[in-house]
Amino acid sequence: MVLVFFIFTNIIEDFLSDTYTDITPDDKFSPFKVKKIKDKCDASDTIIAICMQRDAKERVPEWEEIAATAMAVQNMWLTCASNNVGCYWSSPVSIKYADQFFELEEGERCLGFLYIGNYDKEDELSSKRNPVEEKVKWFD
Numbered sequence: 001m002v003l004v005f006f007i008f009t010n011i012i013e014d015f016l017s018d019t020y021t022d023i024t025p026d027d028k029f030s031p032f033k034v035k036k037i038k039d040k041c042d043a044s045d046t047i048i049a050i051c052m053q054r055d056a057k058e059r060v061p062e063w064e065e066i067a068a069t070a071m072a073v074q075n076m077w078l079t080c081a082s083n084n085v086g087c088y089w090s091s092p093v094s095i096k097y098a099d100q101f102f103e104l105e106e107g108e109r110c111l112g113f114l115y116i117g118n119y120d121k122e123d124e125l126s127s128k129r130n131p132v133e134e135k136v137k138w139f140d
Helices: 012-023 031-043 062-082 093-102
Strands: 002-008 046-053 086-090 108-117
Touching: 012 031, 012 093, 031 108, 046 062, 046 093, 062 086, 062 108, 093 108
Parallel strands: none
Antiparallel strands: 002 046, 046 108, 086 108
């Protein structure tokens, strides 16, 4: 499996908003949605397209390759968090058309986008987490 990351600082906005416009039926089209797509891109310093290349010989199950890709993204996420940089993974419907934009090779597929940027720490949401003991069962 090969991980493929495409890094953008601005041009991805047009692909995402144009794809939404092109594929959305008139009766479901929302100018607000186009603005929201553009605003998310503008608010991000960098957007990384998260792509993977399936092992041509299929030596491991596809889910393991997807999981490995997710672990690589988790490492990026942890690096961002430790440096007080915000990020989130989003998989809009436009990823189905990513092969046209990124010129993906056979076996490659886009799994989503990692939006990265600075954020206002005062707006940070707090969450109540349950103790790990409620989530894990140990067997001796």
